[in-house]
Amino acid sequence: MERILVIDDDMELCELLQDYLGGEGFQIDAVHRGDLGAEAATSHPYELVVLDVMLPGLNGFDVLRTIRETSRIPVIMLTARGDDVDRIVGLELGADDYLPKPFNPRELVARIRAIQRRLEGSPGSHKVKPKAQAEYRVGDLVLNATNRTVKQNGQGVELTSVEFSLLEALLAHAGEIISREDLVEQVLGRQLSAYDRSIDVHVSALRKKLGHSYGQTERICTVRGIGYLYSLPEDNS
Incomplete structure (x- = not known):
């Protein structure tokens, strides 16, 4: 049974999620303060954390910073x-x-299942899929899909699970334009909705971690109104 930690000071919501998600096969622990939530998330083997922004003790952003340190x-x-x-x-x-908020618990279950599928490498039914390849070498990057590691010029790069999946999709189709809709389906496991900037923020995070360019080549190009393209090195294009 997957263990999920809910960090939210709304006790009624936590009870609702414990009942609903428990019926979906999850074991739910609830913590109502940010400082206690950060401690629980970093000291116990949870599979996923549901984290509210507004919390006593520590706000959700500070809790997330603490979690991401380790x-x-x-x-x-x-x-x-x-x-x-x-x-x-x-x-x-x-x-x-x-x-x-407010949200339907069924939508939360759908988001959790989407993350599970991504981490398990389920092919799903998405339009754009990484090609069957264990390793991608493009420019200064080497991505190993088997052990989910990325090296840049021989040095390891720390990425979140979403950032890794996004980079894998981009490298698998380097030199090709991938629409935002397809990236959201593949990387986030859901449909793109109006005003949803999630994938754009994740692309921005990748740019910051990897650098906006390598040599004279822009690393991830924005194709206005369509999506993104990971550039091939100039000598390979």
Whole structure:
């Protein structure tokens, strides 16, 4: 049974999630303070964390920073509906996905299952799929899909699970344009919705970690109105 940690000071919501997610086969532990949640997330073997932004003790962003210092555990942020700033900040800090409150528990289960499929490498039914290849070498990067590691000029690069899956999709189709819709389906495991900037924030995070260019080549090109393209080195293009 998968263990999930819910960090939220809304006790009624936590009880609802314990009942609903318990019926879906998950074991749910709930913590109602940010400082206690950060301690629990970093000291116990949970498979996923559901994390509210507004918390006593530590806010959700500080909890996420603490988690990301030592762990790549998937984190779904709970944000106020319409608060784009909270969503963007959470994704930039390393959240895997977000869900605006109030939400239907069925939608949370769908997000959790999508993360599980991504981590298990399930091919799903997405339009764009990484080609059957264990290793990708493009420019200064080497991505190993088997042990989920990335090296840049021989040095390891720390990526979140979403960032790794996004980079794998881009490298698998280096030199080709991939639409935002297809990236969201493959990387986040859901449909792209209006005003959803999640994939754009994850691309921005990759650019910051890997550098915007290698040599004279722009690393990840934005194709306005369509999607993204990971550039091939100039001598290979």
